[in-house]
Amino acid sequence: AQEFGIQDALTALGIKDINEGTSTGSKSFSSGEIIESISPVDGVLIAKVKTTTKTDYEKVMDTATSAFNAWRTKPAPQRGEIVRQFGNKLRELKEPLGKLVSYEMGKSYQEGLGEVQEMIDICDFAVGLSRQLHGLTMHSERPGHRMYEQYHPLGPVGIISAFNFPVAVWAWNTALAWVCGDVCIWKPSEKTPLCGIACQNIAAAVFKDNNLPEGISCLINGDYKVGEFMSHDGRIPLVSATGSIRMGKIVAQAVAARLGKSLLELGGNNAIIVTPDADIKMTVIGAVFGAVGTAGQRCTSTRRLIIHESIYDKVKEAVTTAYKQLRIGNPLDEKNHVGPLIDTDAVKNYEQALKKVVEEGGKVIVEGGVLEGKGFESGCYVKPAIAEAENSYDIVQHETFGPVLYLLKYSGDVENAIAIQNGVVQGLSSAIMTNNLREAERFLSAYGSDCGIANVNIGTSGAEIGGAFGGEKETGGGRESGSDAWKVYMRRQTNTINYTTELPLAQGIKFDL
Numbered sequence: 366a367q368e369f370g371i372q373d374a375l376t377a378l379g380i381k382d383i384n385e386g387t388s389t390g391s392k393s394f395s396s397g398e399i400i401e402s403i404s405p406v407d408g409v410l411i412a413k414v415k416t417t418t419k420t421d422y423e424k425v426m427d428t429a430t431s432a433f434n435a436w437r438t439k440p441a442p443q444r445g446e447i448v449r450q451f452g453n454k455l456r457e458l459k460e461p462l463g464k465l466v467s468y469e470m471g472k473s474y475q476e477g478l479g480e481v482q483e484m485i486d487i488c489d490f491a492v493g494l495s496r497q498l499h500g501l502t503m504h505s506e507r508p509g510h511r512m513y514e515q516y517h518p519l520g521p522v523g524i525i526s527a528f529n530f531p532v533a534v535w536a537w538n539t540a541l542a543w544v545c546g547d548v549c550i551w552k553p554s555e556k557t558p559l560c561g562i563a564c565q566n567i568a569a570a571v572f573k574d575n576n577l578p579e580g581i582s583c584l585i586n587g588d589y590k591v592g593e594f595m596s597h598d599g600r601i602p603l604v605s606a607t608g609s610i611r612m613g614k615i616v617a618q619a620v621a622a623r624l625g626k627s628l629l630e631l632g633g634n635n636a637i638i639v640t641p642d643a644d645i646k647m648t649v650i651g652a653v654f655g656a657v658g659t660a661g662q663r664c665t666s667t668r669r670l671i672i673h674e675s676i677y678d679k680v681k682e683a684v685t686t687a688y689k690q691l692r693i694g695n696p697l698d699e700k701n702h703v704g705p706l707i708d709t710d711a712v713k714n715y716e717q718a719l720k721k722v723v724e725e726g727g728k729v730i731v732e733g734g735v736l737e738g739k740g741f742e743s744g745c746y747v748k749p750a751i752a753e754a755e756n757s758y759d760i761v762q763h764e765t766f767g768p769v770l771y772l773l774k775y776s777g778d779v780e781n782a783i784a785i786q787n788g789v790v791q792g793l794s795s796a797i798m799t800n801n802l803r804e805a806e807r808f809l810s811a812y813g814s815d816c817g818i819a820n821v822n823i824g825t826s827g828a829e830i831g832g833a834f835g836g837e838k839e840t841g842g843g844r845e846s847g848s849d850a851w852k853v854y855m856r857r858q859t860n861t862i863n864y865t866t867e868l869p870l871a872q873g874i875k876f877d878l
């Protein structure tokens with residue numbers, strides 16, 4: 366990987382051989398055990414990170430709490446100016462950061478750059494938003510009274526993120542939370558701690574240049590136990606957690622037990638419906654990118670293709686032919702389509718899924734397998750696979766975080782396809798490929814897709830920052846990024862002002878003294 370300039374990227378981002386995993390900005394410290402970041406690209410140790418102990422965490426919380434008291438008094442447009450500068454720093458460091466994302470997580474360099482671009486885009490969005498944190502005004506039923514609502518900063522926001530979007534998810538949360546007047550404490554995935562260190566270094570430099578207090582951007586590192594410091598901490602009014610459904614259920618219960626708020630962005634089981642009126646060429650591009658892009662490790666990756674029986678063989682043939690052209694290898698090399706899985710545990714899950722689908726009666730039509738030999742030393746490279754299956758299979762009902770695509774057949778009306786599409790516990794992303802207006806509108810209607818994202822003639826994978834991102838059912842119900850997702854980072858207050866000398870009560874209630 367060194368031939369792709371990894372060392373220069375690490376230097377540009379301030380990554381050392383051993384890094385302090387706890388930081389309140391320019392101050393870094395840590396007294397916990399060490400985690401090693403091993404690249405799935407070549408199996409080489411990139412660097413080490415010292416994790417956060419409870420004592421370290423308490424120091425972070427003290428600093429974050431006092432930083433919040435200062436930061437919330439700064440006018441929102443001035444907070445936006447800081448986020449604008451942060452976005453500009455990301456523009457300067459887009460290439461090294463994109464490279465680190467690719468090398469530490471394993472996604473293609475192009476996707477690594479795309480992730481940093483998403484961070485830049487959400488900063489731009491947040492800057493505009495900093496002048497638009499609007500509340501409504503209402504007409505009071507009482508004479509001489511005025512009613513309105515305003516949004517105030519909420520407090521320290523805890524962010525727990527997954528390995529597969531090791532930088533963008535943090536930015537989706539922080540860019541909005543910062544303009545809303547909150548401070549942030551971030552626990553990145555223990556599988557991608559260096560991406561966390563790099564982002565924190567970039568943010569810390571901006572806050573320091575502006576003489577702002579320590580604690581507006583905080584970083585903690587470690588496994589689930591460090592995440593639990595935050596989910597159980599009553600000083601954190603909002604925990605934003607991205608990851609598996611299993612994790613979301615544990616975090617949500619801990620936060621709910623103290624009546625805090627959680628914003629959950631959990632697993633998906635995304636499907637594309639292919640109707641008789643679909644454009645097959647577009648379907649193949651959308652389905653193949655959706656299933657094998659990021660080696661099937663996106664929350665929005667396409668897991669199921671629900672194909673009408675009349676075109677089933679044609680679509681099957683076109684997709685399997687496309688799979689033959691896929692090049693698997695080092696994701697920093699732009700010639701390759703598919704990089705590695707995050708680690709060998711992920712490889713085991715992928716192998717088990719392929720075994721299980723056969724046990725349940727499915728048929729593998731594009732064989733999987735783990736690649737060995739030169740260039741595949743990390744043991745994390747696998748072949749994207751396709752199996753014919755039934756939606757009711759247990760394995761199809763679960764999200765396997767890897768490049769396994771299930772082909773499912775439907776007959777009759779599009780309603781039957783929608784029922785299959787909705788017949789899983791997850792509800793993140795969904796798509797229909799059709800040139801038939803009636804089918805498209807039915808898919809988008811109140812009795813159509815039950816997902817947070819529903820697309821027509823676009824695959825399931827990826828999203829723009831302008832829309833609210835998230836899913837229903839066991840995906841957790843949270844919304845991040847665009848539209849009015851900012852509201853979760855603020856507390857809403859309704860204000861009624863009486864400018865008369867009388868004190869009338871609401872609902873005409875009389876209380877004469």
Ligand code: NAD
Nearest residue numbers: 526527528554588589592593608609612630631632633664
């Ligand atoms: P994971 O659930 O294993 O870990 C995610 C994060 O949660 C990590 O930082 C981990 O340390 C932390 N964590 C785990 N258990 C915890 C606990 N009990 N308390 C507090 N923190 C805890 O997920 P992963 O393997 O890193 O990521 C893959 C999963 O994330 C997939 O299911 C994918 O669909 C999902 N994901 C969802 C979205 C979305 O926006 N919906 C985005 C990206 C990833």
